[in-house]
Amino acid sequence: MRIVVLTGGIGGARFLVGVREHARAIGAEVTAVVNVGDDVRMHGLQICPDLDSVMYTLGGAADPERGWGRVGESWVVKEELAKYAVEPSWFGLGDKDTATHLVRTTMLNAGYPLSAVTAALCERWQPGIGMLPATDDRLETHVVVDVDGERKAIHFQEWWVRYRGEVPTHRFVFRGAENAKPAAGVLDALGQADVILLAPSNPVVSIAPILAVPAIREALASGSAPVVGVSPIIGGAPVRGMADKCLATLEVEVSAAGVGRMYGPRADGGLLDGWLVDSSDAGVEISGVTTRAVPLWMKDEALTVRMVADALDLAKVAR
Template sequence: MASSPRVVVLAGGVGGSKFTLGVRESLARRGAPEATVVVNTGDDLWLSGVRLQPDVDSILYALAGVNDTERGWGRAGDTERVNHELQQWGTGWPWFTLGDLDLGTHLARTGWLRDGLTPTAVLERLAQRWPLGVRMLPMTDTEVDTHVRVAGGDVLHFQEWWTRHRAQLTPEAFLNPGMDAARPAPGVVEAIAAADVVLVAPSNPVVSIGPILAVPGLGDALAATSARIVGVSPIIGGAVVRGMADVCLTAIGVATSAEAVAGHYGSRREGGLLDAWLLAEEDAALAPVVDALGMRARVAPLWMRDVAASAAIVDAALDAAAA
């Protein structure tokens, strides 16, 4: 593998945004080309007449250095006057906060969409505001918002299940209406084909990475690429790092463990996704189990406490790809 690899990242959520910061730092040190980040859009939704893309915006704001690191979402120093006014009118979701600066992003996006721009073109415009240091692409231009069928048969938008109910309602299935007709966004397949390495961020395997892999044609592109595909475990010491990914994994019959998630993705040799899998130091004993799955196991510190730590994880993943 070249010392200046062409890298594609599959990412979503807070874990994806922290990892992407590390990717940018690691590649900048190597003098490598900017990475292409393929972002989950399954979290997207319409609310109060505007289009929200939570995972896109989390990564966009993190790269721009304007994200709220305390809450893990939204803009730093934001206010909520408009959100309060919307609640007085009885519109929107009172449990789903829209910050004023954040709402400006949503309004710009919605206006461009209504003018006829695609989500890919909209994201390109949004990215022009700040020097991001990576190329961001949505996984698809098709609306494939994630829904959750819970025990009893009710179907909720993912954001209602996740944010309002804190994943306390037992999920029976995760659905993406419209996925059968979806196609990878322009540039996604080409980036994967030209890549030296594809990195699977330590994002939620079910609702962040899962929708990306479900886009028809995207899995074929990953199977066909000559790039090495390396995943980073979102499980450390048998526990999720953030959020309720364990509830999502349980719903699809996958244990909350690093080797179980590796098995969920599968080895490329066996028709799955991965060439290599990065385990946390706390899970080093699982390396032989992962090797037996048909992928190369590597062990590294996986806590993304700051950009330097995230970059070190990316370095380890790139080393695994080069081995």
């Protein structure tokens, strides 16, 4: 059995821990297709927050308290950069993380595609699943905002980290997406998949940038594998992160139903065959999509594994 997971962010990384464990139990292969919209070049370093979150989390090196970056991180490089008064100063550039970015940037500058660089980094981390960036091309999420009385497009990281989303926000733009091709291996993985899961990641800035790559959206929409999404919204609020702010910008209701309808039923040009919502959201109905309500809180690995099993069960009947 082959499982492909579209994912991004910390929630997506934690979900993958459950996918990996369940896959080991049932002898399945897992490939994660990871959001690159958050990627940014800062201080000459190519930083891939979502790929790193997945890699560090599955490699057992993520910081469980802070929610991102490496456990036992130190901040000498960041403090020194601040003393040189170079911008951006608001980004959390850890020392351990810096080494990852140096290795990645050196390889990218030497001409290796991001997918090959990711594979090289994973030789150290041994995530136990296949890890692919959505695209090897440049694709960045920018956010149209009003700052200091001026309307402008800023990088997603600036919106997220510097402003915590607390600025008038008009829309999200996936720069480069239209011309982006799926990274090496992505279309093969999708074509051979027995089931495709949408992780309970932020639908607007983690999942949507992946789907903004035309050939990926097309592969999902026209493929034979059932697509099951897991709701990132429980009882009208995101489990973590700022999905509520992102959804509000799109005028999408912050609810399991709202996100499910945004992804949409396959029959109606959407993606979903099945939609897994939390028990507290039982009763959600989306025309053309099979919904099921189960506990969705990823409080520990066992509960996450249970969730994944439920998603795979739903896939069997959803299409």
